[in-house]
Amino acid sequence: MITQEQKEITKLDVNKIRIDFPILNTNIYGHSLVYFDNAATTQKPNQVIDSISDYYKNYNSNVHRGVHHLSQMATDRFEEARRTVRDFINAESEKEIIFTRGTSDSINLIASSFGKAFVRKGDRVLITAMEHHSNIVPWQILCEDREAQLDVIPIDEKGELIFEEFEKLLDSDVRILALPYVSNSLGTVNPVKKIIEAAHSHGVPVLLDAAQAVQHIPVDVKELNVDFLAFSSHKIYGPTGMGILYGKEEWLEKIPPYQGGGEMIHTVTFEKTTYNELPFKFEAGTPNIAGAIGLDSALKYVTNLGIDSIHIYENKLYQYALEKLSSIKELTFIGEAKERAGAISFVIENTHPFDVGEILDKQGIAVRTGHHCTEPIMDQFKIPGTIRASFSFYNTKDEVDRLVLGLNRAKQMLL
Ligand code: PMP
Numbered sequence: 001m002i003t004q005e006q007k008e009i010t011k012l013d014v015n016k017i018r019i020d021f022p023i024l025n026t027n028i029y030g031h032s033l034v035y036f037d038n039a040a041t042t043q044k045p046n047q048v049i050d051s052i053s054d055y056y057k058n059y060n061s062n063v064h065r066g067v068h069h070l071s072q073m074a075t076d077r078f079e080e081a082r083r084t085v086r087d088f089i090n091a092e093s094e095k096e097i098i099f100t101r102g103t104s105d106s107i108n109l110i111a112s113s114f115g116k117a118f119v120r121k122g123d124r125v126l127i128t129a130m131e132h133h134s135n136i137v138p139w140q141i142l143c144e145d146r147e148a149q150l151d152v153i154p155i156d157e158k159g160e161l162i163f164e165e166f167e168k169l170l171d172s173d174v175r176i177l178a179l180p181y182v183s184n185s186l187g188t189v190n191p192v193k194k195i196i197e198a199a200h201s202h203g204v205p206v207l208l209d210a211a212q213a214v215q216h217i218p219v220d221v222k223e224l225n226v227d228f229l230a231f232s233s234h235k236i237y238g239p240t241g242m243g244i245l246y247g248k249e250e251w252l253e254k255i256p257p258y259q260g261g262g263e264m265i266h267t268v269t270f271e272k273t274t275y276n277e278l279p280f281k282f283e284a285g286t287p288n289i290a291g292a293i294g295l296d297s298a299l300k301y302v303t304n305l306g307i308d309s310i311h312i313y314e315n316k317l318y319q320y321a322l323e324k325l326s327s328i329k330e331l332t333f334i335g336e337a338k339e340r341a342g343a344i345s346f347v348i349e350n351t352h353p354f355d356v357g358e359i360l361d362k363q364g365i366a367v368r369t370g371h372h373c374t375e376p377i378m379d380q381f382k383i384p385g386t387i388r389a390s391f392s393f394y395n396t397k398d399e400v401d402r403l404v405l406g407l408n409r410a411k412q413m414l415l
Contacts, residue, residue, distance in 0.1 A: 012305060012313045018394050020045035020301075031364025034399045039184050039212060039343045039390035040368055041234045044298070048238060051297040052290045063289055064263065064280075078289055081296035082279070085244055088299045089229065090220040095278040096252065098245040099287055103211040104134040106230035106245035107178070109282060110207055111138035113255040114228075119175050121147040126169055126177040126204070128153045128161055129380060130186060133373040135178050135209045153179070155380070159186035159335035166195065170202045177206045181213035185372040185388060186335025187318075187343040189217070196226055205251065211235055215392075216314055216341045218307045221246055233291060238298035242291030245282070252278050259284040310393045314341070317391055321400045328407055330415070334386045345372075345386035348407070351414045353385045359410040360387075365403055 018024050021043045026033045035043060055077070061070035063078045082094045091097060100106045119125065125139050129152050143150045151174075153166045161179075177199045182189050196206045205227035213219055215236040221229055228251065233242035257264055257275055261284035266274040275281045302310065321344055325331055330349040348356055357369035370385040371378045378385060389403060 012309050012393055014313075014394060014396055017305070020047065021394055022046060022049075024394060028364040028366075029362050034365040034395075034402050036389040036391065036395065036399070036403065037366045037368050038215075038392040038395075039235070039372075039388065041240065042215065042237045042392055043394070044237055044239070044294075045301055047301050048294045048297045052239060052294045055290050055293045062286055074289055077296070078287070078292050081292040084296045084299050085246075088303065089214070089246055090222050091246055092222065093249060096246055096249050098247065098252075098279045098282045099292055100230075100243040100245050100282075101241055101288070102232040102234070102243035103132075103209060103230045104138075104243075106228075106243050107134055107207065107209065108138045109245055109258045110176075110178075110228050110230075110247070110255075111142045113258050113282075114176060114251075115142040115146060117255045119143075119146045119148050122173065123148045123175045124151050124169075124171075124173045125149070126151050126153060126166075126174050126179075128179045128190075129155045130159065130161070130180060130183045130188060130377055131178075131374065132180065132184050132209065132211070133375070134211075135180060136376070139178060148175075152376075155188075155377075158337050159183065159188045159377075160337045161188075161190055161195070163191075163194075167198060170198065170204060172202065174199075174202065174204045177204050178209065179206070180209040180211070181219070182210075182216065182341050183335065183374075183377075184212045184343060185345050185374040185377055185386065186337065187340035187345065188335060188337035189213075189339035189341050191339075192226070193224055196224055200225065212342050215302070215310075217311055227251055233295040233298065236295075236298055237301060238295035239291050242288050242295050244295075249278065252282070257281050257284070261285040263287070305393065313393050314391055317395060317397065317400065318342075318344070320397050321389065321391070321403070324400055324404045325407075327404065328411070330411060331407070334381055334383065343388050343390040345388045347383055347386055348411065349415075351410070353387045355414055356387050356407065356410045359413055360403070360406045363402070363406045363409065365406045367403075 023043050059070045059073040061074040063075040082097045085097045086094045154162050199206050207228040208226050210229050210231040214231045229246040234240040264284040266276050334345040353369035368388045
């Protein structure tokens with residue numbers, strides 16, 4: 001049931017919003033673009049593009065080091081971005097916001113630094129069966145190095161975590177649990193608050209891979225009481241090459257730096273180096289200044305539309321897409337969790353996802369096909385890959401109708 005209050009905040013003017021995204025006017029093979037590859041990366045509004053261009057045109061300079069005017073301007077904007085991220089996820093302090101290159105980089109940072117401090121021979125690290133490779137491989141590298149064990153929480157045929165199995169795996173040898181908030185290939189939204197509470201009751205800290213969550217769902221790190229949270233700017237309407245790691249201050253104080261270099265130091269002699277305070281201890285070298293400025297504009301853009309309104313609008317579109325896609329009788333959904341967001345994955349009987357994707361492309365419809373960097377999920381469902389349509393607030397029901405039409409055409413050609 002949508003309440004009156006929700007109705008009020010649902011009013012996104014999508015036609016007006018679309019004007020902000022120049023790429024949405026593109027024609028592909030003579031068809032207007034339908035962009036349903038938002039889980040891979042989102043398109044950028046003029047506000048983001050212009051803020052990056054403004055930086056390079058008007059105040060390009062390095063941060064934190066110069067006394068001169070341009071450097072101070074760049075530093076102010078760079079640090080403003082950090083405060084914007086802090087407010088966006090409701091962190092306690094900007095010291096808890098580390099700028100990285102992306103979700104993968106954020107996870108690697110924690111696997112490496114947390115691993116060095118806390119993971120020893122015979123310890124265990126928990127992940128789930130629905131991870132993106134980015135939340136598998138860094139932990140494998142750590143576990144190999146430390147002679148620790150990587151354990152995987154299984155998922156059922158709907159693509160939901162099996163909670164009882166998770167509880168069985170929780171014991172005093174587990175050093176950390178890392179899991180996705182939202183699965184990039186199944187769309188499953190995990191009950192992360194409940195999972196975090198269970199992990200904490202065994203003294204286990206939790207890293208949330210929020211790469212597919214922050215752009216769809218309001219995320220409040222204090223409310224979740226999560227220890228670490230990672231996401232990428234480019235999946236939330238900002239530029240590539242820019243990521244965020246949130247960490248509770250008490251944890252970040254306890255773990256060593258990830259990389260060495262300029263910026264992350266306090267003093268350096270050949271005998272001994274002392275490290276900078278948070279968050280700079282984790283930011284070696286010249287950061288992605290334009291990336292931070294673009295991210296700042298992106299988060300302000302999303303905040304201005306309202307993440308609650310986005311959530312409601314996208315959820316309606318998602319339900320509409322599920323209903324329309326269900327009309328194709330040869331289509332099987334991969335991932336049918338009760339709570340889903342962002343992406344819908346499916347296969348079409350007797351066709352290869354790649355062939356379907358190519359035929360859609362010729363009709364101007366961009367979807368992703370393949371394993372979506374989640375090979376273990378494909379193995380579990382015994383398929384080579386899926387066709388994945390993933391949604392944004394700038395997508396419309398008309399576009400969903402075009403997808404269904406396109407799929408019917410692909411079916412005619414392939415079956
Ligand atoms: N985790 C999830 C759930 C993702 O969807 C992605 C990107 N597809 C990543 C991690 C990795 O993000 P990035 O490539 O921006 O580092």
